[in-house]
Amino acid sequence: MNYLTLENVSKMYGEKVLFDNISLQVNQGQKIALVAKNGSGKSTLLRVIAGKEPPEGENSKVELHRSVNLRFLDQDPDFYEEHTILEAVFDSDNPMIQAIKEYERTLLFKTEPAVAQAAITRMDDLKAWDFEARIQEVLTRFEIHRMDQLVKTLSGGQKKRLALAKLIIDEPEMVILDEPTNHLDLDMIEWLEEYLSQPNLTVFMVTHDRYFLERVCDEIIELDRGKIYRYSGNYSAFLEKKATRHENEAIALEKDKKLFKKELDWVNRSPQARTTKAKSRVDAFYDLKDKVSGNRVEGELQIDIKGQRLGKKILEAHNIGKSFGDIKIIEGFSYKFQKKERVGIVGPNGVGKSTFLQLLTEEIRPDTGKVVVGGNTVFGFYSQDGIQLGEDKRVIDVIQDIAEFIPLDKGQKLTAPQLLERFLFDRKQQQVYVSQLSGGEKRRLFLLSVLMENPNFLILDEPTNDLDIMTLNILEDFLLDFPGCIIIVSHDRYFLDKLVDHLFIFEGEGQIRDFIGDYSEYRVLQKERERQQRREDRAEQQRKKEAEQEQKPAEGLTYEERKTMNKLEKEISKLEEKKKQLEAKFLETDQLTPERITELAKELDELKATIEEKEMLWMEYAEKA
Numbered sequence: 001m002n003y004l005t006l007e008n009v010s011k012m013y014g015e016k017v018l019f020d021n022i023s024l025q026v027n028q029g030q031k032i033a034l035v036a037k038n039g040s041g042k043s044t045l046l047r048v049i050a051g052k053e054p055p056e057g058e059n060s061k062v063e064l065h066r067s068v069n070l071r072f073l074d075q076d077p078d079f080y081e082e083h084t085i086l087e088a089v090f091d092s093d094n095p096m097i098q099a100i101k102e103y104e105r106t107l108l109f110k111t112e113p114a115v116a117q118a119a120i121t122r123m124d125d126l127k128a129w130d131f132e133a134r135i136q137e138v139l140t141r142f143e144i145h146r147m148d149q150l151v152k153t154l155s156g157g158q159k160k161r162l163a164l165a166k167l168i169i170d171e172p173e174m175v176i177l178d179e180p181t182n183h184l185d186l187d188m189i190e191w192l193e194e195y196l197s198q199p200n201l202t203v204f205m206v207t208h209d210r211y212f213l214e215r216v217c218d219e220i221i222e223l224d225r226g227k228i229y230r231y232s233g234n235y236s237a238f239l240e241k242k243a244t245r246h247e248n249e250a251i252a253l254e255k256d257k258k259l260f261k262k263e264l265d266w267v268n269r270s271p272q273a274r275t276t277k278a279k280s281r282v283d284a285f286y287d288l289k290d291k292v293s294g295n296r297v298e299g300e301l302q303i304d305i306k307g308q309r310l311g312k313k314i315l316e317a318h319n320i321g322k323s324f325g326d327i328k329i330i331e332g333f334s335y336k337f338q339k340k341e342r343v344g345i346v347g348p349n350g351v352g353k354s355t356f357l358q359l360l361t362e363e364i365r366p367d368t369g370k371v372v373v374g375g376n377t378v379f380g381f382y383s384q385d386g387i388q389l390g391e392d393k394r395v396i397d398v399i400q401d402i403a404e405f406i407p408l409d410k411g412q413k414l415t416a417p418q419l420l421e422r423f424l425f426d427r428k429q430q431q432v433y434v435s436q437l438s439g440g441e442k443r444r445l446f447l448l449s450v451l452m453e454n455p456n457f458l459i460l461d462e463p464t465n466d467l468d469i470m471t472l473n474i475l476e477d478f479l480l481d482f483p484g485c486i487i488i489v490s491h492d493r494y495f496l497d498k499l500v501d502h503l504f505i506f507e508g509e510g511q512i513r514d515f516i517g518d519y520s521e522y523r524v525l526q527k528e529r530e531r532q533q534r535r536e537d538r539a540e541q542q543r544k545k546e547a548e549q550e551q552k553p554a555e556g557l558t559y560e561e562r563k564t565m566n567k568l569e570k571e572i573s574k575l576e577e578k579k580k581q582l583e584a585k586f587l588e589t590d591q592l593t594p595e596r597i598t599e600l601a602k603e604l605d606e607l608k609a610t611i612e613e614k615e616m617l618w619m620e621y622a623e624k625a
Contacts, residue, residue: 001028003068003174003202004049010057011044018044020226021057026174029587031196031203033213035238036223037424038440038468042206043075043178045223049204050176068202071172075179075439075466077163081152085144088151089135089166096128097169100135103128108147138165141191142184143349157183157349168195177205181212182465185349186491186519199587208469210235210494308456310339310484311376315360315457320369321510322352322359329355330366331510337457337485344496344519345489347506353489354383356504356512357459360487380455382447384462389442389449391435395425398434398445402452416452423448424471440466447475456484464492493519557624565621568614575611582607 004026011018018041026032036042047053048062050072055062064070079088086108090101099122106116123129139145142161154162160183167175175196181189189209196203196216207213213220213235220238222229229245231238315337322329329352337343345353358364361379362371389398399416406414414422420430423444434442443466450458458479464472476498479486490496496503496519503522505513515522557565582604 001065002026003028003065003070004204005061005063006049006055007059007061008057009048009055009060009062011041011048011053012056017226019223019228022228024221024228024230026202026204028173028202029199030219031217032205032219032221033217034204034206034221034223035213035469037470038444038466039438040223040468042223043438046072046176046178046204046206047074068174069170069172070174070176071167071170073163073167073175073177073180075182076156077159079151079159079162081150083151084147085149085151085154085162086147088162089139089144089147089169091166092170094170096126096131099123099126099128100132103132104147135169138168141165142188161188164192173200174202174204177203177207179206179208179466181207181209181491183349184491186346186493186523187348189491189493190523208464208467208472209492210469210472213238308378308454308484309376310456311374313372313374314339314377314485315374316372317360318369318372320359320366320371322355322364322366323510328510330359330512332369333512334369335514339485340483341485342479342500342502343485343487344500344503345487345506346496346503346519346522348508351506351508352510353506354461356506357381357383357461357487357489361459377457378453378455380450380453380458382450382458382460382463384465389434389446391433393434394431395420395434395437395445396430398449399452402449403454406452406454419448419452440468440471443467444471458482458484458486460486461489462491463488464490464495557621561621561624565618568618568621572611572614572618575607575614579604579607579611 002025006025007023008021009023010020034042034045044053048055050070051062051064052072052074083091086101086104090097090104092098099119103119103123105111106119123132142165144158144162144165151159151162164180164184180192184192189212193212193216195201196212203216215234217234218232220231220233220235222231222238222242229242231241233241317333317335320333321331323331345356347353355364359366359371361381362373393401396417399420404416406419417427417430421427425441425445434445437445443463447463463475467475472492472495476495479499486499488496488500500518502517503515503519505515505522507513582600585600
C-alpha cells in the first residue's frame with residue numbers, strides 16, 4: 001500500500017538549489033533513511049514531506065494517503081512553553097489518551113474522590129489500563145518523570161525526548177524523524193531501534209547513527225547536488241553501491257572530458273553555426289560543457305593538523321571525589337593517562353559525565369583528591385554547551401580571532417582561509433554570517449575553532465550530533481591518527497567502536513569502572529550479566545514459592561479442576577500459535593488491501609479477547625492451586 005508520494009518537488013534558498021525536481025514513493029512498512037552532507041537540505045526535505053513547508057516547482061505534488069496516521073519529529077520540537085509535561089504528552093484528540101490524561105491528573109493533583117472515581121470508571125469503560133501501562137513504560141524509558149514540570153524549564157535535549165515519547169504514545173502508522181538519536185543515552189537508542197524495527201511501522205528519517213542505518217533501514221536515499229539516488233538495503237549495502245556509482249560516474253566523466261576536448265578543438269576551428277548541422281553540434285558542445293563542469297567531484301573534509309608534543313606527565317587523577325548535596329557524582333577515582341590513549345565514556349544521562357570532564361580540565365575543583373595536569377598538556381574541549389559562536393560574525397572572523405595560521409607537519413603552515421577550505425567552507429561561504437549556517441555547519445566550525453588551538457589532548461563531548469556521515473568518516477580517520485590523547489563522550493555506538501581502546505563506565509553512586517574493550521563488547525557482556533541476574537531472580541522467586549507452598553495446608557485443586565486447568569493450557573498454547581500466524585499475515589504487503597487489513601485486525605482483536613478470557617480463568621485455578 002502506498003503511503004506517500006512526491007512528484008517534481010524542488011526547493012531553493014536564494015540562488016542555492018537544495019533539491020531539484022525530485023520524485024519518490026514510500027510504501028507501507030518501508031524503513032528509509034535520507035543521507036547527505038550538512039547544508040544539503042535534508043531537514044528541509046523532511047519538512048516538505050511532513051507538510052510543514054510547501055514544495056516548489058511546476059506541477060509539484062506531495063500526497064499522503066488520507067487514512068495514514070503520520071507523526072513528525074523535528075530537530076527542534078515546538079511546544080507551548082506554558083504547558084506542563086502532562087499537558088504536552090497528552091495533547092491528543094484520542095478518547096483513550098484523554099481518559100488517561102484525566103486519570104493522571106487526579107493522581108498528580110489529588111482531586112476529590114468523586115472526580116477520581118469518574119476518571120477510573122472512564123478508564124474501565126474504554127479498557128485503557130493496558131495502554132496506560134504502555135505510556136508509563138515509554139515515559140520512564142525516556143526519563144520523563146515530573147508531570148507537573150513546565151515545558152519552558154526543560155533543556156533542548158529534554159524537549160527532544162519529550163517529543164519522541166509523545167510521538168510513540170500517539171501510535172502512528174508512519175513516522176518522519178530528524179536525528180531521533182540526538183540527546184538519547186545508549187539504552188534509549190537501543191530501545192528506539194527495536195521500536196522502529198516493527199514490521200508494520202513505516203519510517204522515513206535522517207540520522208547519522210550508522211548502526212541505526214545498518215539494523216533498521218531497508219533503503220537509503222542519498223541527496224547529492226540536488227538529486228536523489230536510491231539504494232536498496234542497509235548501510236553496508238549503501239556503501240558498496242555508492243562506491244560503484246562513483247566509479248561509474250568517474251569513468252563516464254573521463255569519457256565526457258575526452259569528447260569535450262575533441263569538440264572544443266572543433267569549435268575553435270569552425271565558423272560558428274553556418275549550417276543547421278553545425279549549429280546543432282555547437283549546441284551539443286555547450287550541453288556537454290555544462291555536464292562536465294557540473295560533474296566536478298566535490299571536496300572532502302581534510303584534517304591534518306599537527307598536535308603539540310606531550311610531556312611525560314600528561315594528566316593524573318588522584319582519588320578524586322565530587323558530590324552535589326547528597327548526590328555522589330564521583331567517589332575515589334584515580335587514573336594516570338598514557339600517550340595516545342583513547343577512552344570512551346558511557347553512562348545514563350545525568351550520571352555526571354560532563355562534570356567529570358570539567359574536573360579533568362580543572363574548570364571545577366574536586367571535593368576530595370586532586371587533578372594534576374602535565375606542563376605540556378594543551379586541552380581541546382569540544383562540548384555540547386560550548387557552541388557559542390558569534391551569530392553576527394562572519395565564518396572567517398570566527399577562525400581568525402583565534403589564530404591567523406596553524407602549524408602542520410614538516411614545518412609547513414596553513415592560513416585560516418586555507419584551513420576553512422579544508423573544512424568545506426569555500427571562499428564564498430567564509431564571508432557568510434554564522435547565523436546563516438545549518439546546525440551541522442555550526443558544529444563543524446566549532447570543531448575547527450577547537451583544533452585551531454593546536455591541542456594535544458582532545459576531549460569530545462557528543463561530537464557526532466548533527467554532523468553528516470561523510471564528515472564523521474573523515475573525522476574518525478583524523479582521530480585514529482591523532483598523536484595525542486582523546487576522551488570521547490558519545491551515544492554514537494559506531495563512533496565508539498571504531499575509536500576507543502577502553503571505556504569508563506559510569507555506574508551511578510559515584511562509581512566509575514574501567515572496561516577494556518569497545519562498546520559492543522561491553523554491551524555483550526552487560527546483556528549476559530542481565531540475563532544471568534534474571535535467571536537468578538527467577539530461581540529465587542521459585543525457591544520462595546516452594547517454601548511458601550510447603551508451609552501452607554494442602555488445599556490444591558480437585559482432579560476435575562486440574563484436568564480443566566491442563567486443558568486450558570493447551571487451548572491457550574494453540575490460540576497463541578494462531579495469533580502468531582495471524583500477525584504474520586500483516587507482513588504480506590503485496591496481498592494487503594485496506595479491506596483485508598480491517599478484516600485481519602478485527603479477527604486479531606477477537607482472538608486476543610478469547611486468549612485473555614482463558615488466561616483469566618487459568619489464573620483463577622492457578623491461585624487456588
